[in-house]
Amino acid sequence: MILFFAGIIAGLIVLVWSADRFVNGSVATARNLGMSPMMIGLTIVAFGTSAPEMIVSGTAALADSSSLAVGNALGSNIANIALVLGITALVSPIPLKAMVLKREFPVLVAATLAVTVLFLDNHLGVWDGIIMIVILAISMYFLTRNNLDAPELAEEVAEVPETSTPKAIFQLTISLALLLASSKLLVWGASGVARDLSVSELIIGLTIVAIGTSLPELAASVASALKGHHDIALGNIIGSNLFNLLAVLPIPALLNPVTLGREVLLRDYSIMLGLTIFLAASAYLMMKKGYLGRALGGFLLVAYAAYLALLYVSLGV
Template identity: 50%
Template sequence: MLIASAAILIGFIVLVWSADLFVAGAASMAENMGMSPILIGLTIVSLGTSAPEVLVAITAAMSDVGELAIGNAIGSNIANVGLVLGLTALIAPLPVHRARLRRELPTLMAITIACGLLLLDGKLDLLDGLLMLGALAFILFEMINSQSHDPDANEEAGVEDLPHMQPVRAWVSFIIGLVLLIASSKLLVWGASKVAIELGVSQLVIGLTIVAIGTSLPELAATMASALKGHGEIALGNVVGSNIFNLLGVMSLPGMFAVEYLEPMVLIRDYASMTGITLLLAAVLYLSLLRPKCRNEGGNIHVGRSIGALLLAAYALYYYFLYLTA
C-alpha cells in the first residue's frame, strides 16, 4: 500500500512536470517551423495541457482498466467546475464574456447530453469512441476557423506566454517530456490499481477521486494564477475547453481498445452529477444576465464569491454522495 501510494504521488509530480516540458518543446518546434501563435495556442498548447489525462486514459485502456480512464474523465469534469472554478471565484471574481454564453457553454452542454445518450446502453465501444473523436475534430476545426479571425483570439487562447526555444533544445524537451509522460502515466495507473485492490474499491472510484483530482491540479494552479494576475477572463474558457476535451478526447479512448461495460452507478450517480453541476453553472450564469448588478457596461457578467461557494458546495455534496454509495 505504501509503495503504491508513493507511486501515485511520484507519478503525479512527474506527469505534471513532463507535460509542461512536452508542451514547451512542441510549441517551440511549431514556432520554429513558422506556425502562427494562435494556431499553436488552439492546438498544441490546448491539447498538450490535457496530455496527462490522455496518457493516463491510453495506459489504463491498454492495462485493461478502462473504467479508471472513464472515472478520470467524469471526475475531472466535476472537479474543474466545482473545485477549480468554485475555489478560484472565492479568491477573485471571474469576469465572463457574453461570447462564452453564446458559443462554448452551449457546446459543452450539448456534448454532455450527447455523450450521455451514447452511454445509455451501458457500454463504450469502438463506434462510440469514433463518434466522440469525430465530434472533437469537428469542434477543433470550427474553433480554429472562427478564432483565427478574432482580433482578441491570441489572448483568449492563452498564447501570450508561449515558450521560445532554439530547435535543438525544443526537440530535446519534446522527446524527454514525451518519454517521461509515458513512464509517469504507467507508474500512476499501476499505483492507482494497487490502491484500489488494497482498499477493496473499484477502479472507477479511484479514477473519480484520486486520479481525477490529481489531473485537475494543473488546471487549478493555472486558473488561480491567471485570476490573481488579473487574467481571470480566460478561466471559464479554459475549464469549458478542458471539459469538452475530457468527454470527447479522453473518455472515448477506452472504447478504441476494447468494449468497456459500465457499472450502473456510472450513469445514475457520476454522469448525472457531472451533468447536474454543468447545468448548475450554466443556470447561474444565464440568470446573472437578468440581474443588472451582475453585468458591467459591456454587458458581460462575472462569477462572484457566492457562485463560487455554490459550486464548491455542489462539489462537496457529490463526494459525500460518492462516499455513501461507493
C-alpha cells in the same frame, strides 16, 4: 499499500511537471515552424492541457483498467467545474466574456448531451469512441470557424519562452517520455490501492486520479486569478472539459471497450451533466452582472464536497 500511495504521489508530481514542459516544447516547436498563435492555442495548448488525462487513460486502458480511465475523464470534468472554478471564483470573481457565452458553452452543453446517449447502454465500445471523435471534429469546426480574432490565445502562447527548435524538440521528447512513465506509475499505484482497499478502480479514477490530473488547471487558474489575468479561466475550463469528454473518453472505448455499472450514468455522468448545465445557466443569468461571483464559487465547492460524500456512502463503509 505505502508503495502504491508513493507511486500515485510520485506519478502525479512528474505527470504535472512533464505536462507543463510538454506544452512548452510543443508550442515552441510549432511557433518556430511558423504556425499562427491562434492555431497553436486552439490545437496544441488545448490538447496539451489534456495530455495528462489522455495519457493516463490510454495507459489504464492498455493495462485492462478501462473503468479507471472512464472515471478519470468524468471525474476530471466534475473537478474542473466544482473544484477548480469554485476555488478560482473564491479567490477572485471570474469575468464573463460574450464569446464564451455565445460559442463555447453551447458547444460544451450540446456535446455533453450528445454523449449522454452513448452511455444509455452502459457500454463504451469502438463505435462509441468513433462517434465521440466525430463530435469532437464537429465541435472544433464550430469553435474555430469564426475565431479569427482571439487575442487571449495569442497572449497565452506568448507566455511560453522563446526556445530554439533543437532545444524545443529535445524538451518535447523528454517530457513525452516522462508523461508515459509517470502515467504508468500512477495507474500502477491507483490499481494497487483499489485492490488493497477493495474499492473499484472507477472510484479511484473519479477521485484521486481525477483530482491529480486536474491540478494543472487548478494551479493555472488560481495563479492567473492572483495576478488579475483570469479572464480566460472559464474558457480554459470549458475547453479542457470538452477535450476530456471527446478526446480522453474515446481512448478506453477504442483501446479496450468496457461495460460500466449503472451507477456511472445515474450518478457520475448525471452529476457532470447537471454541473455543466448549471454552470452554463448561471453564466447566462449573470451576464448583465459580468462575472461569476464568490457565492457561486462557494456553492460549487459545497457541491463537490457533497459529491465526494456521495461516493464515500456508495462504498458502503
